[in-house]
Amino acid sequence: MANWQQILRKSITTVDQLIELFGEENIDREAVQEAVDRFNLRITPAVLAQIKGDGVTFWQQYVPSPDENEVLDGIVDSLAEDDDSPVPNITHRYPDRVLFLISPVCASYCRFCTRRRKVGDPEKIPLNQFDSAFRYLQEHTEVRDVILSGGDPFMLSDRRLEFFLKKLRAIPHIEVIRIHTRIPLHLPERITADLCKVIARYHPVFVNIHFNHPAELTPATEKALAKLANAGCPLGSQTVLLKGVNDDPETMKELMQKLLKNRVRPYYLYMADPVAGAEHFRTGVEKGLEIMKALRGWTSGLAVPHFCIDAPGGGGKIPLLPNYVEEISDDEVVLRNYAGELYRYPLPKELVLASLL
Numbered sequence: 001m002a003n004w005q006q007i008l009r010k011s012i013t014t015v016d017q018l019i020e021l022f023g024e025e026n027i028d029r030e031a032v033q034e035a036v037d038r039f040n041l042r043i044t045p046a047v048l049a050q051i052k053g054d055g056v057t058f059w060q061q062y063v064p065s066p067d068e069n070e071v072l073d074g075i076v077d078s079l080a081e082d083d084d085s086p087v088p089n090i091t092h093r094y095p096d097r098v099l100f101l102i103s104p105v106c107a108s109y110c111r112f113c114t115r116r117r118k119v120g121d122p123e124k125i126p127l128n129q130f131d132s133a134f135r136y137l138q139e140h141t142e143v144r145d146v147i148l149s150g151g152d153p154f155m156l157s158d159r160r161l162e163f164f165l166k167k168l169r170a171i172p173h174i175e176v177i178r179i180h181t182r183i184p185l186h187l188p189e190r191i192t193a194d195l196c197k198v199i200a201r202y203h204p205v206f207v208n209i210h211f212n213h214p215a216e217l218t219p220a221t222e223k224a225l226a227k228l229a230n231a232g233c234p235l236g237s238q239t240v241l242l243k244g245v246n247d248d249p250e251t252m253k254e255l256m257q258k259l260l261k262n263r264v265r266p267y268y269l270y271m272a273d274p275v276a277g278a279e280h281f282r283t284g285v286e287k288g289l290e291i292m293k294a295l296r297g298w299t300s301g302l303a304v305p306h307f308c309i310d311a312p313g314g315g316g317k318i319p320l321l322p323n324y325v326e327e328i329s330d331d332e333v334v335l336r337n338y339a340g341e342l343y344r345y346p347l348p349k350e351l352v353l354a355s356l357l
């Protein structure tokens with residue numbers, strides 16, 4: 001059986017290959033080449049099988065589009081991650097946790113990538129500058145949670161990944177390590193027994209997987225998730241609301257329920273970031289609120305993610321909720337339940353008295 005590196009080498013990486021597969025009538029050579037010049041192309045065999053099978057949702061996510069060349073008001077570094085970067089590869093925005101980019105590459109490139117300005121470019125996620133990052137983490141004793149991302153951390157070899165996990169575990173104030181990945185769907189073969197053994201030596205290691213559509217949970221992907229869960233990793237997921245891919249409540253509900261069945265706890269649902277080159281994926285915010293309303297109460301609370309906007313300019317993640325509070329008066333709160341019915345919650349009498357004094 002081929003190992004994961006060999007399978008990765010069978011990926012599609014050129015416009016010629018796309019034309020060969022999908023025909024000149026579906027791939028505008030010049031425009032698609034321009035899109036690829038701006039942001040890498042790679043489609044693994046697992047993703048290609050999905051494009052052929054499930055069609056539009058995967059095509060949109062992975063096949064470069066001429067729309068990527070249209071920049072209206074998209075921003076290159078929309079989350080201002082580089083402004084909050086004290087040393088290369090680290091973004092420190094919140095009080096007690098940091099984002100640590102340890103791999104410049106992904107198995108497949110999502111066309112809506114927020115970090116498309118640097119992902120795929122080893123010069124922008126430099127692999128020879130980790131000393132300053134480790135020193136920063138050692139010195140900043142307030143950091144108790146480190147999020148490994150990139151690129152995709154599971155693109156590293158087992159040995160290289162273990163190097164990072166070991167270094168981080170040697171820092172006493174780091175309590176939690178998270179790995180952010182899309183490998184379980186891009187390259188499920190990468191989730192080997194050996195990889196799971198490496199991870200299990202450094203717990204607690206949370207693994208957050210980016211899933212956008214229920215069809216992404218193929219049998220191979222589900223098997224990879226089970227291996228990670230059995231290795232003791234709490235699994236979470238992040239989803240981006242994408243026009244034409246998952247912007248409807250039924251698709252989202254199916255996705256969240258399917259994740260839960262695979263021991264993956266839905267964590268965040270994001271509005272698409274206003275990234276230059278990915279603006280054609282954006283939806284209105286009402287769509288996200290409509291989806292949240294269709295989840296909360298109608299299915300397991302465990303299947304309901306937090307809906308957030310990652311504020312442009314570096315404000316961090318800001319939660320959005322449908323409005324469930326009709327009115328707050330001195331003696332009661334008027335609430336609307338998931339089905340739209342009104343309920344009154346009486347406030348404690350002492351509070352009412354106190355406010356009279």
Ligand SMILES: *Cc1c(COP(=O)(O)O)cnc(C)c1O
Nearest residue numbers: 091092093094097098099147317
């Ligand atoms: C999302 C993010 C985190 C983690 O935020 P949580 O809400 O704890 O998941 C940390 N740092 C940066 C820069 C982030 O974008």
